[in-house]
Amino acid sequence: MPALLSPVLDLLTLQGTVTEAEAVTPRIRRLRIESPALADVAVRPGQQVRVMVGGGLTLRTYSIWRHDPAGAVELCVLDHPGDGPGARWARGAAVGDRVRLRKPEGTFVLRPDAAHHVFVGDETASVAFGAMLAALPEGARISGCVETETAADRLPLAHAGRLEWLTRGGSSLPDAVRRLAPAPGGIAYVAGEARTVQQIRQVLVREAGWERRAVVTKPFWAPGRRGLE
Ligand SMILES: Cc1cc2nc3c(=O)[nH]c(=O)nc-3n(C[C@H](O)[C@H](O)[C@H](O)COP(=O)(O)OP(=O)(O)OC[C@H]3O[C@@H](n4cnc5c(N)ncnc54)[C@H](O)[C@@H]3O)c2cc1C
Numbered sequence: 316m317p318a319l320l321s322p323v324l325d326l327l328t329l330q331g332t333v334t335e336a337e338a339v340t341p342r343i344r345r346l347r348i349e350s351p352a353l354a355d356v357a358v359r360p361g362q363q364v365r366v367m368v369g370g371g372l373t374l375r376t377y378s379i380w381r382h383d384p385a386g387a388v389e390l391c392v393l394d395h396p397g398d399g400p401g402a403r404w405a406r407g408a409a410v411g412d413r414v415r416l417r418k419p420e421g422t423f424v425l426r427p428d429a430a431h432h433v434f435v436g437d438e439t440a441s442v443a444f445g446a447m448l449a450a451l452p453e454g455a456r457i458s459g460c461v462e463t464e465t466a467a468d469r470l471p472l473a474h475a476g477r478l479e480w481l482t483r484g485g486s487s488l489p490d491a492v493r494r495l496a497p498a499p500g501g502i503a504y505v506a507g508e509a510r511t512v513q514q515i516r517q518v519l520v521r522e523a524g525w526e527r528r529a530v531v532t533k534p535f536w537a538p539g540r541r542g543l544e
Pocket of ligand 1 (some may be wrong): 357378379400439442542
């Protein structure tokens with residue numbers, strides 16, 4: 316990266332170091348990135364960071380799996396079949412690598428006071444769900460459906476036993492939500508592949524009678540599109 320760009324990047328991004336890199340499932344790698352600049356930031360469960368990948372000038376977005384107030388974020392990145400620069404970065408990331416990222420941001424976050432929390436999405440969404448679920452107490456009312464390619468791709472989520480787990484190719488996520496038929500009155504968090512997110516929103520709003528504003532959606536990726544955000 317040209318040295319002239321460095322001061323500009325310092326204003327826009329923070330620098331971190333990869334301090335842990337491990338496979339949590341066969342296709343998902345957990346990366347811990349430490350930086351003193353991450354010590355004094357407030358992070359809401361579900362928020363994300365944008366990471367500079369592909370040699371530096373490409374931004375890709377990843378949910379924060381865990382924030383360590385001592386100064387670190389942990390990401391869980393799926394090695395998807397589209398093989399983009401983000402997936403390649405995560406596949407090759409090694410302890411000691413320097414990385415630039417933007418501060419935590421985003422509004423796809425836990426609404427802690429909801430009477431019922433409904434989580435619906437795929438393996439990419441399950442990272443944000445993991446942070447949100449970890450912040451919920453034992454007594455919280457939780458349900459939802461998570462779809463992964465295989466059972467081995469399931470992240471270890473808090474309250475995982477209260478979710479229905481699907482494998483791709485069987486029942487679709489919208490059909491699983493139809494069967495679940497959650498009664499209105501809570502908050503639904505829906506994320507993952509863009510078209511599926513829209514279909515699930517329609518099931519909740521048109522078929523199950525949910526208010527639109529009670530269904531919080533976030534498209535994370537779409538076939539053929541690059542770096543959705
Ligand atoms: C708010 C937010 C949070 C996100 N959090 C996470 C996260 O925690 N972990 C994570 O792994 N991803 C997460 N994503 C999704 C991730 O940012 C995208 O998948 C991103 O596009 C990957 O970049 P890439 O360079 O690997 O592929 P790109 O260059 O962006 O895409 C190349 C091609 O790959 C295909 N593709 C992309 N993603 C997938 C996928 N998941 N499955 C199958 N095919 C795919 C598409 O066909 C695409 O055209 C998040 C996205 C958003 C918006």
